Amino acid sequence: MSVIDVNVPDATNVAVTRDTLRVELSDGRALSVPWDWFPRLLHAMARERNNWRLIGRAHGIHWEDVDGDISVEGLLAGRASGESQTSLPNGWNNARRDGARRLGVGGLKS
Template sequence: MNTLEIDLERLEPVSVRCDASYLHVTLGDGVIITTPLWWYPRLLAATPEDLAQVELSPFGIHWPTIDEDLSITGLIEGRKAPGATPPAEAAE
């Protein structure tokens, strides 16, 4: 029987930052996942102070002041928040 062995420490987030357009998550193995911020409307609408209050866990990221949670699996799979609209479409 074949088994898939995954070193979970490699997938654990070690740092998170948001700029005006993107969310950047650095994992334990040095890989950086970058996604458009519009994928997560709560993050896009958050203040810099809210974004700075981030909690990391072995499997995800939590922003308590805006009640937003993202899983590392979801980031890797490219899952957007329900209702996320690209900026060009939102402007129409």
């Protein structure tokens, strides 16, 4: 059995747009993925998506408001979240959408 030593670069910056997550890496690459890959973040409000921090020595990104994590390794491997629209807590999407309407906040995708 052979072992491949994979050196995962650090995330150096994260850019959040309406449709995508863009992660810049220490080796000069940048990855851009659609929010559709991450249902929890797809349905988050813009302010929640923008409230991120690097974790695990910059090998991951955490969103406190929605309790979501994405690893650089997973992004490099092209792995979307294992979570589906139906696996989110019951009523999660509706509660977020209703709360956004009450507050007059946009940024949700229905």
